[in-house]
Amino acid sequence: NYHVVLAENRKLYNEVQDLKGNIRVYCRIRPFLPGQNQNHSTIEFAGEDGELIVSNPLKQGKDSRKLFKFNKVFGQAASQEEVFRDTQPLIRSVLDGYNVCIFAYGQTGAGKTYTMSGPSLSSKSDWGVNYRALHDLFHISHSRRNSIMYEIGVQMVEIYNEQVRDLLSTNGPQKRYPFSNSNKYTQMLWAAFYYKLSISYLSLNMHACFFIYQIKYCFLDLHTLGIWNTTQPNGLAVPDASMHSVNSMTDVLELMNIGMTNRATSATALNERSSRSHSVLSIHVRGTDLKTNTLLRGCLHLVDLAGSERVDRSEATGDRLKEAQHINKSLSALGDVIFALAQKSSHVPYRNSKLTQLLQSSLGGQAKTLMFVQLNPDVASYSETISTLKFAERVSGVELGAARSNKEGKDVRELMEQLSSLKDAITRKD
Numbered sequence: 345n346y347h348v349v350l351a352e353n354r355k356l357y358n359e360v361q362d363l364k365g366n367i368r369v370y371c372r373i374r375p376f377l378p379g380q381n382q383n384h385s386t387i388e389f390a391g392e393d394g395e396l397i398v399s400n401p402l403k404q405g406k407d408s409r410k411l412f413k414f415n416k417v418f419g420q421a422a423s424q425e426e427v428f429r430d431t432q433p434l435i436r437s438v439l440d441g442y443n444v445c446i447f448a449y450g451q452t453g454a455g456k457t458y459t460m461s462g463p464s465l466s467s468k469s470d471w472g473v474n475y476r477a478l479h480d481l482f483h484i485s486h487s488r489r490n491s492i493m494y495e496i497g498v499q500m501v502e503i504y505n506e507q508v509r510d511l512l513s514t515n516g517p518q519k520r521y522p523f524s525n526s527n528k529y530t531q532m533l534w535a536a537f538y539y540k541l542s543i544s545y546l547s548l549n550m551h552a553c554f555f556i557y558q559i560k561y562c563f564l565d566l567h568t569l570g571i572w573n574t575t576q577p578n579g580l581a582v583p584d585a586s587m588h589s590v591n592s593m594t595d596v597l598e599l600m601n602i603g604m605t606n607r608a609t610s611a612t613a614l615n616e617r618s619s620r621s622h623s624v625l626s627i628h629v630r631g632t633d634l635k636t637n638t639l640l641r642g643c644l645h646l647v648d649l650a651g652s653e654r655v656d657r658s659e660a661t662g663d664r665l666k667e668a669q670h671i672n673k674s675l676s677a678l679g680d681v682i683f684a685l686a687q688k689s690s691h692v693p694y695r696n697s698k699l700t701q702l703l704q705s706s707l708g709g710q711a712k713t714l715m716f717v718q719l720n721p722d723v724a725s726y727s728e729t730i731s732t733l734k735f736a737e738r739v740s741g742v743e744l745g746a747a748r749s750n751k752e753g754k755d756v757r758e759l760m761e762q763l764s765s766l767k768d769a770i771t772r773k774d
């Protein structure tokens with residue numbers, strides 16, 4: 345009986361998750377790029393079990409070493425596949441009805457997009473978490489097809505200066521219906537009302553052409569918005585964002601192309617806008633149990649955050665300053681929310697940014713959160729690396745680097761001793 349298995353699965357999953365907690369932080373260090381000086385790495389030690397020691401190689405001293413602890417650290421050699429392997433259980437839980445949020449945080453150039461999407465789509469081994477997740481969801485849902493019928497839908501939006509934009513809109517300029525997050529019938533009434541209104545403004549002969557156009561888009565919108573959004577309690581709270589059903593990786597790759605093209609259009613216009621906006625890919629899963637007809641819903645949000653680098657206040661003016669302020673505000677709001685959740689605080693400040701508002705139903709409660717903290721090992725990025733790690737430390741609710749207890753101090757010493765004896769061994773061999 346599938347229900348028994350599902351219940352057991354869930355119980356087991358909950359037990360494992362309870363041990364681990366609902367918030368996980370993984371650190372990933374990207375390799376040096378051609379042309380970067382590899383002699384000046386800020387990473388002294390990256391341990392399999394989540395320990396990370398960073399220091400400034402140009403400023404040796406007792407206080408320059410800092411220890412951080414994560415659920416996992418992926419070193420420079422880690423492949424996309426390895427990274428996905430440790431993310432997979434979380435992603436699979438979406439098919440059992442869980443909500444999951446995965447974020448990539450870090451300064452521009454630290455590998456956020458590489459981890460989430462990958463450097464290219466042509467080679468499967470390059471695929472980032474996004475594509476692997478969808479591939480995996482299709483695979484599992486197919487294997488369960490005799491007991492559960494799954495439907496998978498995707499949305500993709502960009503948040504720029506606290507404004508949300510649908511990246512998958514194929515309907516030209518986005519339309520807004522008031523109360524579009526209300527029920528399907530209210531939406532239909534509004535659509536009809538809008539339609540009537542537009543008729544009264546047009547002369548009769550113009551009307552004929554427009555009529556067909558309006559009817560077409562009216563139905564398209566009702567289909568894409570109405571059906572999914574009104575029945576999706578755990579979705580992204582963007583009433584305007586179109587939802588697209590996907591059945592295969594071909595569908596996915598096609599949609600991603602549209603998304604990337606839409607994003608790129610503004611990127612050239614606004615000079616690398618992609619690093620200054622958050623992009624959110626939301627995967628909605630709806631499963632119908634074929635025997636009992638019961639419905640199960642899960643949702644996976646994959647977020648490539650805006651670059652976390654601080655903009656020099658004295659240099660930034662106008663639009664650049666506004667962008668920087670919006671990014672600061674939204675990233676710190678996200679930090680505050682995750683921190684509150686990690687502390688199991690009774691008040692979680694979701695309302696302070698668009699991003700946290702949109703993801704509210706998938707952050708907290710039974711929902712799981714994973715943060716990829718991306719690092720650039722180059723010494724030129726040292727101060728950004730430290731501020732990224734401070735953010736990570738805060739969201740995970742564990743402060744190590746800043747205020748080390750005696751025990752942790754001892755751990756660092758032990759690790760450093762191990763490291764230097766290993767270094768000695770290598771030199772002796774040479």
Ligand code: ADP
Nearest residue numbers: 374375450451452453454455456457458459463
């Ligand atoms: P971000 O999205 O954080 O600005 P990118 O993902 O665009 O950064 O990465 C910056 C550069 O580093 C890109 O050229 C990317 O291909 C490369 N890169 C990032 N992470 C890795 C990695 N793990 N392995 C190889 N190259 C990487």
Ligand code: MG
Nearest residue numbers: 456457618619
């Ligand atoms: Mg990027």
